[in-house]
Amino acid sequence: MRLSRTKRHWDKFARTDPFWAVLTDAGKKGNQWRVDEFFQTGVDSVDAEIKGVLLHCPALRFGTALDFGCGVGRLSQALARHFTRITGIDISAEMLALARQYNRHGERVDYVLNTRDDLSQLADGTFDFVYSIITLQHMEPVYARRYIAEFVRVAAPGGVILFQVPAVSERSVPQPRPFTLWPDTLLKRLVRDLRNKFGADPVMEMHALPRAEVEAILTGAGATLIKSYRYDAAGDRLHSWGYLACKR
16 A cells, blocks of 8 residues: 555544544544543553563663654653654554644654655654654555665664554455355445545554564664564564664
């Protein structure tokens, strides 16, 4: 799916069920997340991530941080408890409007729209910490590869990069096919694809990148891989991996 279509779908999610789209939970679909409960999940996640990072990168600087795929700001707001200045970047203007609405840290948190397949609006060597969780999986691998290399470019020398992406997508995991007397006809598929294309039903894409490929992108872009590890917090069906790296 092209980024322009991805943007339309996430704008639609922002209008219909934004918190659930950011943090899917079967019991929270249909705007069932409470605001305080939702943002507390971000605090819990970021606190745990920072604690883990410091075990491997005790010299982590707490100046500037980038939250890539920030959505409504769940993690940006939590990062502001640790870092001086946060930049949250997202493809959806409507998600960013909500992020600004829920911002509790004033000018310390800046939300930026990015519809390009790079981060060219961000300068080289800007961030002490680059962070992206449950975002890269929602775009075609061709875009995810570019963004991973860009994470390294915008990180400051000695800066830390932490992100997650599935190594095997949910789509590629064999699933039992339900019995039906009505086959998935060409017409049904055409109608579904047209509804998806024009944003009638927003689509949450799921993609993956092989672990070896991700590690090669990082090292080729100028980072030292500190560790890669199973990242079960994104859901065990996704076979996700977390990557912790340091800009050389």
